[in-house]
Amino acid sequence: MPELTYRDAIRAALIDAMERDPTVLLLGEDIGLYQGTFRVTADLLARFGPRRVIDTPISEEGFVGAAIGMALLGLRPVVEVMTWNFSLLAFDQIVNNAAKVRYFSGGQVDVPLVIRGPNGAGVQLSAQHSQSVEVFYAHVPGLRVVAPATPADAWGLLRTALRGRDPVIFLENAALYGTKGPVPDGDGALPFGRAEVARPGRDVTIVAYSRMLLVALEAARQLADEGIDAEVINLRSLRPLDGETLVRSVAKTHRAVVVQEQWKPFGAAAEIAATIYEGAFDLLDAPVERVTGADVPMPYARELELLAIPHEADIVAAARRVLYREGR
Amino acid sequence: MPNRTGRPDDSATSALATDRRSPEHLTSAVAWYRQMVIARRFEEETERAFRRGKIGGYLHVYSGQEAVAAGFLAELRETDIFFTAYRDHAHALFRGASPGAVMAELFGKVTGLARGKGGSMHLFDVARGFYGGYGIVGAHVPLAVGAAYALRYRQEDRVCVCFLGDGAMNSGALHEALNMAGLWGKEGLCPLVLVVENNEYAMGTSVVRSSAVTDLAARFAQYAIPGERIDGMDFFVVRQTAARVIADVRATGRPYAVEALTYRFAGHGAADLFQPYRTKEEVDAQRRRDPILLLERRLREAGVLDDATVARIQEEAEQVVAEAVRFAEESPPPGPEELTAHVYGAPADA
Numbered sequence: 199m200p201e202l203t204y205r206d207a208i209r210a211a212l213i214d215a216m217e218r219d220p221t222v223l224l225l226g227e228d229i230g231l232y233q234g235t236f237r238v239t240a241d242l243l244a245r246f247g248p249r250r251v252i253d254t255p256i257s258e259e260g261f262v263g264a265a266i267g268m269a270l271l272g273l274r275p276v277v278e279v280m281t282w283n284f285s286l287l288a289f290d291q292i293v294n295n296a297a298k299v300r301y302f303s304g305g306q307v308d309v310p311l312v313i314r315g316p317n318g319a320g321v322q323l324s325a326q327h328s329q330s331v332e333v334f335y336a337h338v339p340g341l342r343v344v345a346p347a348t349p350a351d352a353w354g355l356l357r358t359a360l361r362g363r364d365p366v367i368f369l370e371n372a373a374l375y376g377t378k379g380p381v382p383d384g385d386g387a388l389p390f391g392r393a394e395v396a397r398p399g400r401d402v403t404i405v406a407y408s409r410m411l412l413v414a415l416e417a418a419r420q421l422a423d424e425g426i427d428a429e430v431i432n433l434r435s436l437r438p439l440d441g442e443t444l445v446r447s448v449a450k451t452h453r454a455v456v457v458q459e460q461w462k463p464f465g466a467a468a469e470i471a472a473t474i475y476e477g478a479f480d481l482l483d484a485p486v487e488r489v490t491g492a493d494v495p496m497p498y499a500r501e502l503e504l505l506a507i508p509h510e511a512d513i514v515a516a517a518r519r520v521l522y523r524e525g526r
Numbered sequence: 527m528p529n530r531t532g533r534p535d536d537s538a539t540s541a542l543a544t545d546r547r548s549p550e551h552l553t554s555a556v557a558w559y560r561q562m563v564i565a566r567r568f569e570e571e572t573e574r575a576f577r578r579g580k581i582g583g584y585l586h587v588y589s590g591q592e593a594v595a596a597g598f599l600a601e602l603r604e605t606d607i608f609f610t611a612y613r614d615h616a617h618a619l620f621r622g623a624s625p626g627a628v629m630a631e632l633f634g635k636v637t638g639l640a641r642g643k644g645g646s647m648h649l650f651d652v653a654r655g656f657y658g659g660y661g662i663v664g665a666h667v668p669l670a671v672g673a674a675y676a677l678r679y680r681q682e683d684r685v686c687v688c689f690l691g692d693g694a695m696n697s698g699a700l701h702e703a704l705n706m707a708g709l710w711g712k713e714g715l716c717p718l719v720l721v722v723e724n725n726e727y728a729m730g731t732s733v734v735r736s737s738a739v740t741d742l743a744a745r746f747a748q749y750a751i752p753g754e755r756i757d758g759m760d761f762f763v764v765r766q767t768a769a770r771v772i773a774d775v776r777a778t779g780r781p782y783a784v785e786a787l788t789y790r791f792a793g794h795g796a797a798d799l800f801q802p803y804r805t806k807e808e809v810d811a812q813r814r815r816d817p818i819l820l821l822e823r824r825l826r827e828a829g830v831l832d833d834a835t836v837a838r839i840q841e842e843a844e845q846v847v848a849e850a851v852r853f854a855e856e857s858p859p860p861g862p863e864e865l866t867a868h869v870y871g872a873p874a875d876a
Binding site: 223249254255257259260261262263264265266267268269270271272273275290291294295299300301302303304305306307308309339340342362363364 | 639643645650651652660668672679702715867871
């Protein structure tokens with residue numbers, strides 16, 4: 199099992215797909231000559247040429263739309279959005295064309311399109327560059343929305359995305375690109391809609407995805423020090439959402455804390471909590487707790503930014519509350 | 527020679543003169559005249575069906591613009607592809623879609639082109655290279671640019687035609703797409719024909735009230751895409767332009783734009799009853815330029831169309847449309863299993 203960074207796991211999955219399948223091609227701003235803002239596409243221009251690694255103008259609506267057109271014609275474009283914040287310029291293309299054309303054509307077309315790039319809070323990038331967009335897209339039928347937390351997730355989910363017939367919203371995280379972890383030697387493809395029990399435990403279920411998984415795992419270690427055995431679920435996929443694994447875990451622990459980086463109202467945690475209530479209401483010994491980002495545009499100042507995103511201590515406190523141990 | 531004004535002038539006459547020397551073209555023109563008559567009858571029937579409550583939602587009819595789609599689709603090969611916006615019934619019919627399947631789609635029946643899930647604005651016939659009607663103004667243009675790239679990426683000599691309205695000329699999606707089309711065209715990677723169907727109104731806002739520069743064909747130049755303006759009411763002019771432009775785009779892989787000056791006789795949509803943005807006199811004047819009557823006159827003058835043939839074609843059109851309506855009426859609505867079908871291409875865990 200080789201160790202790869204999250205960045206290199208994504209890059210390896212792209213290279214593998216491009217070597218096998220000539221219909222795979224990449225589009226994005228500065229992914230070629232510049233080597234990619236986060237260097238996920240480093241050297242790919244030299245390797246695959248400008249017809250397959252296309253440096254696009256700064257025009258998200260245009261190049262995401264063009265990628266949809268390529269997908270309709272049977273190519274398998276992978277679009278890099280420099281950050282998911284900029285995907286909002288292509289929101290119409292993603293929501294009104296990519297997600298729906300199969301349906302309103304009565305099933306006449308596939309849209310094998312992957313859109314990928316960094317999501318979530320960055321390093322003091324402030325309000326326009328630090329949003330978490332997952333709920334914008336997870337709301338829409340026709341899209342699949344995945345958020346890898348580890349290099350193995352990134353490798354496995356991208357392999358699945360590159361084999362599918364539907365548009366995939368592939369949410370990376372800038373803070374994870376340098377993280378290392380094992381990636382399977384073999385296929386390693388991870389099916390969408392199946393969560394992973396990242397840490398088994400019996401006292402409380404902590405549900406997280408993307409970078410918040412790492413925060414949740416650290417919180418679980420701290421909880422273990424006080425004798426609380428937390429089970430941590432790595433969702434991997436928001437649409438489809440793996441309700442079964444959530445219910446199975448809560449059936450064991452009877453308590454749940456849901457963690458997300460984004461704003462609380464109408465967020466992913468609300469959907470996850472509702473899924474737990476619908477499937478496991480009678481099994482719960484406490485209301486589900488949500489740990490979320492602050493309900494404000496992301497501030498610039500480091501002190502404020504740290505206040506705006508969830509930390510281990512927030513999760514630990516929430517776990518204590520659902521165990522009625524707060525204050526002990 | 528590109529005709530910058532696009533007004534009817536000598537080029538129309540010379541186009542016919544060329545066709546006079548080509549009996550096959552005249553025979554084919556009679557066949558296209560028949561297609562245009564059917565499309566007109568079809569649209570009249572859809573307006574009636576809308577009033578009868580058989581067609582819901584929006585209904586945008588093509589009456590008055592027939593020569594544009596007919597002229598371009600006449601010159602497309604079977605393997606070529608095209609996209610258009612929401613005024614898309616005639617495009618489907620001209621491409622050979624079954625009139626019954628088109629009408630059934632408008633009636634919301636499972637036998638419709640999109641199984642009753644797209645309706646008037648989203649006709650599709652991918653097997654015939656028709657990649658759809660789209661409802662957001664201008665937003666289908668990027669798709670067509672990418673599709674054109676895909677054709678050349680696969681080293682095929684197919685071309686992509688993108689029909690759009692004058693309203694799309696002011697959308698951001700269009701300008702972003704054109705910039706990429708111009709860029710990719712420099713590498714011979716964008717065999718795209720852009721056909722602006724300038725019917726003078728984007729809903730109720732005229733071109734002069736919406737566009738700072740009203741010479742739409744000229745506006746493509748800033749993206750290194752040559753453009754020309756033609757009389758979109760004259761089938762021969764459109765068809766000859768299409769033949770030349772499509773051949774050029776196919777050979778070079780470079781995009782080209784044609785602004786076809788046309789007019790819609792009906793309102794923007796079926797709910798546009800009072801048309802406060804234009805006068806009856808204006809519409810009546812435009813109706814005297816009716817592309818079907820113009821073609822009919824030309825073909826009579828050329829001696830390939832007479833009263834009896836016109837009467838027979840009109841009778842056939844009645845029958846085709848009546849049969850389409852009967853088919854649509856008698857077809858079943860989509861069953862409940864259709865509600866959730868075609869959201870995804872494969873099971874979620876595939």
